[in-house]
Amino acid sequence: MSIFQSKKHAENCPECGASLQMKRSKQGLFLGCSAYPSCDYLKPLHNATHIIKNLDEHCPECHNPLQLKQGNYGMFIGCSNYPDCDFTVHDETEEIECFCPQCDENKLVARQGRSGKTFYGCAGYPQCRFTLFSKPIQKECPLCHSHIVTAKKVRGKKVYTCIMPSCQHSFIEEE
Template sequence: MSKIDPSLFSGKPSARADEVCPKCGEALQLRHGKHGAFLGCSAYPDCDYMRPLRVIEHDEDVEKPLEGSACPLCGHTLAIRKGRYGLFIGCSHYPACHYVADLNDQGNSDPACPACSKGRLVARTSRYGKRFYACDAYPGCRYILNDKPVAQTCPECGFGILAERKGRLYCPNKGCGYQQ
């Protein structure tokens, strides 16, 4: 007796034999797309019914509730959650409340943008998880900085901010070589 299920290697991948399409009544087949596996109707061009294999639950993303904290919008408990770009703080009452706070935000004031003097340099996260600082007056101002800005003026050139890298301060202005 073989331990290998022959249905795994058949020419037509299919779902369970008892599952039928709710739109047209044809059998559902296991299909693969760029976002993973799903069940699709076997009469595809005529019927476009599909459903994911796994039902996504919002409660499985909750990592740890933060006791003693309340959502400023709805009053429910805040929780450390896992999302597409890593960990973040969000409301535990998610579908009804969409409050999100940054996990790395320590509540310090953001320095003014040296390029436009209208916006402030706020921390952002790229789609690859890298941290950078950009002007919040985007798209009017496109100033960006990879290192953490410090609200001090450069003593040599008078640039509006200094940047911190590996515990040392330097001037991010091109042409100025100030380091502290």
Template sequence: MSRHIDQQLFSAHEHALDEAEPCPECGSELQLRHGKHGAFWGCSAYPACDYIRPRHQHDGHIVKALGVPCPECGHELVLRQGRYGMFIGCSHFPQCHHIESSDPPKNEQSHDVSCPECHTGHLVERKSRFGKTFWACDQYPKCKFAINSPPVMGQCSACGFPLLVEKKSAAGVTLICAARRCGHLQERESLNC
């Protein structure tokens, strides 16, 4: 006994979870299509109409109003969903570009370490879009100094660079010169002088 499978069940516009909408440019129905960067909505009248839009919106749309005034312009701060996650921004964007992290501030110890490159900023703890912790100058984008390990005040005994980093290993915690070209292992006794 041979069974035939109805191929229309697998067509892109028949997904039960996605509702079709009219194209905002020509009024034809939007269809779910697949490209090398994932699924997207495209006009069914293609190539006459080439309207497309991403399936999932990560354009900084407002999730929730926070009821707190923006420190720069006074308009309300809002929680937004961006490409790399949630963030707090001004509701008056693009006129005001104020942005804050939605994460609570980290330990204040990192603010005491001066930037060895620009000498005006301080190193602050940040997270990359992948969740990795790093320390960067708070004067970014003017100063692009960044390190991947916790900073420690001190001077390298080999090259004189004014910053060390803390590396943890099976042998314990060691201090290494923060200069990329040096990498000298620092002894703890030389720090105390």
């Protein structure tokens, strides 16, 4: 047998029994079920999280030690018994006093992106995918009467800009 011959290792989906295929995403390679979209099983080929430190506290669900980990979206605390236990500690999200202009049901919350930058998104994610990259302020736009604007300082004055894509009116509020 030649060393250049491949040995095909077939792995089957644990959910439906179909074969798993190697696929690519922006996070890298993974195994996905060949019966997609009727079966959406995924298996990562590499662990995207790195353990930074073992902590003295224990998981409230399975009582294994907790770990400080680095993942795709920054640092987090998770159970050392992952994937059998998926307990994680999430930062408290700062809720803004503005309702989402897209769904008008949920409030906007501050979140951290993959790069660590703060953005503001609807608390109803993933059903509503509204996002802003500047902090929203509850103030009425004089042109379209939207109730959310963003603010920035320009030449010592606070300039407000409407967040509605159809408006984006900028104004300075006289004091």
